[in-house]
Amino acid sequence: MENKIRFLAFFVMWAKVQGWKVPLLHVRICQWLDECDDPVRVLMVFRGAAKSTIYAVYKAWQLYRDPTWVSLIWAADGPLATKLTRDTINVLRRHPLCVGMLPTKPGAQMFWVAGAVDARNASMTATGVNQNVTSARARDIDYDDVEVPKNIKTPDARENLRNKIQESTFILVPGGRETYIGTPHTHNSIYPEQVAAGAALLKIPLFESSVRYEETSKDTRYRFDFTPGADGLYVVLGIHRFSRMLVEGADYRVDGNEVVFDRPPGVVMDIYAHCAWPERFTRDDITRRRKKTRTLNYWDSQYMLEAKPINECRLDPAKLKAYDLQPVIESANRQVRMMLGKVQIVSGRGYWDPSLGKAGGDASALSVIYDDNLGNHYWHVCEGLVGEFAEFSDTRNTQIIAGQVLQACDLIQKANVLHVYVETNSIGSFVGKLLMRAIKQRGLHCGVTEITTNTNKNERILGALEAPMKSGVLWSHVDVLDGPLWDQMKDWNPAVKSQPDDYLDSGAGAIEQAPVRINHLVGIPTDNMRKDWRQSTGVFEVTLET
Structure with a gap:
């Protein structure tokens, strides 16, 4: 064993086989893995730095140095864990110093190398954090991306992850070692917790x-x-x-x-x-x-x-840029266009998060967002609709005479948007159909898309609103700022599950949806209104961002 090469040399040989250039970053990681003998180690390197790739070569080097070595690879799930074992198998199969170490068909979930002496525990075993490892024994436990977004979303999920990791106490043989490889996905991450408890750390940010x-x-x-x-x-x-x-x-x-x-x-x-x-x-x-x-x-x-704690990213309504203008449709150079002051609007849409709109309950919020061709968003409407979704005439059961859908039609016509998204979660499952009927009854040219959301609402709101607000491209009409949005945004805490957020949700939904090019007037057309006010005619290629 004493005559066998160190890990950096082993890695450089593999890099030559692969045709890689070895940056100083990788040299630093290799030296730390070789030299750090602490019983608990944490390797945190920025996303995309090839840390897992390097670690797979490291696991092959361990088996090259000592074929009796036994490792357990623990990841967020089984398929993720087998990525490391598959990569290690590839190194063992092709590295010049590892000829003959592998059996003919090694398994990705577990395999033994030539020279292994433990028939019960494989040289490497890959398992997910929620899989049963009660009877396993290992000299190394390698937590490769054991913390991922899906298993740390809630305090209960984070506690479950820690409970599973505690099992390592019974798996490691005396003198065994644990290595954590990954990036933190929550303020309550396991990585700084291990460091605070005395683990050795190599931390390399971008x-x-x-x-x-x-x-x-x-x-x-x-x-x-x-x-x-x-x-x-x-x-x-x-x-x-x-x-x-x-x-x-x-x-x-x-x-x-x-x-x-x-x-x-x-x-x-x-x-x-x-x-x-x-x-x-x-x-x-x-x-x-x-x-x-x-x-x-x-x-x-x-x-x-x-x-950082997620509530450090709370939204500040003071970062919304205010404007006090109404859109105007005008003709210029034989073209029709929508102008917001001196800014030309190129697309817009509405987003309705329906509710019964009763006092003390959730707001039935409808937002309208305009866009210009520079990437700015203009939050022009953010209003709550009230009453029944639709009230029908006693004499004509097909005619809608009142209700939220007609209030929505008023906002659609005034804002002149051509597309409205309606959330169909829960109570809104039939509202889209009622809105379509009301739009047809009013003779408006506006499409309706029913949409079901299944992502975490707080994450969706933060993901949609934080970026444009902190990038200075989200504007709001003064009527929007004077309404309930300001207080709702000011009091909103992304760490709280149930709270007033309906106006935020409708605006976030409008921003998330792909822009729809405005090219018609809303309302019953006349001879003077049937003008195409797009910037130009022809075929357009549009990239939808979701």
Whole structure:
């Protein structure tokens, strides 16, 4: 055993087989895995850094060094656990130093290498955290992505995860070792908990140095207390699809230890330096990843390895930009267009979260969102509908004479939207059909789509609203801000399951749905109204974001 090579050399040989270039980041991980002998270890490296790939090579190296080694791979579920064993099998099969170590057909769930001496416990066994491992024994337990979003959503789920992990007490042989590999998905994560209890830690965020400014609406100078590396500063505004990587010299300048703008940015801003893997995580790649990340909390947890309490991401209505204008339809250059002041509106939609609308109950909230071609959203309507969903005439049972659907028609016609989404969860299962009948009765040109939501409501609201609010692209009409939305948003806590959130939910739903291009007038057409006011005619390719 003493003559066998160290892990870094073993990994470099494998990288040569694979045709990889080995960055300093991977060298650092390899050296830590080889040299750290603590009984409990935590490896936290940012998303996409190939930590699980490296760890699979590490497991092959362990068996190369000692074929009697016995490991249990614990992941969030069985299929996820077998990814590590399959990867290890591939290394053992193809690494120059591992020839003849594998049987002809090793199993992904468990396998023995040549030289193994424990007939009961395989060299590697893959299992999900909820599977039964009562009779297992191992010298190593490797928790590879044992904490994932689906098993930490509630306090009960997090407690269940910890109870399952306690089983390691009875699985590890004396002198055994536990290694946790992953990124935190909750503020109450198992990883910092293990570190606080004395576990050895290797933590490598995407950026070594960082500072965040939430309030940027007044100042033009922002300080950073670190020295930029060879790759310079990374200055990023906003989050999700509204985020933007700024360019030094064009968007800002650096004066000593300050980033200087010509005018206040007005949105959340991160200043980073010292990227852990600049060859792979280029500025373009970081921009793409940031645009795909729905909330700041998720970005911080997966790339900066800092999971914060979810209520730190609560929505602040003061971040909504106010306007006091009504849309106007006008003709210009032989085209018809909708203008909101000097801004041309290119799409819009309504979203109705229906309820009985009774005092003390849930609000039956309908929101209307407009969009311009620069990516700004305009929350133009947010109102509660009241009464019965529909009241019919005594003489003509098919004619609707009152009710929420007619109130919705009034808002649709006034806002001139061409599409309305209606939630069909629970009591709203038949409301869409009633709204279609009312729209037909009124002669409006407006489509209705029934939609069922099955995701966590708080996560949906936060995911839809936080990004545009913190990126400075969500505007609200003064009537919306003067209504019940302000107080509901101010009091809303994403950590609380049951609370008033109907107006938030309707606005979030409207933002989540793909924009529908406005190209007709709502209402009964006349000779003077039958004008196509799209920016141009023809065929359009539209990307729907959900």
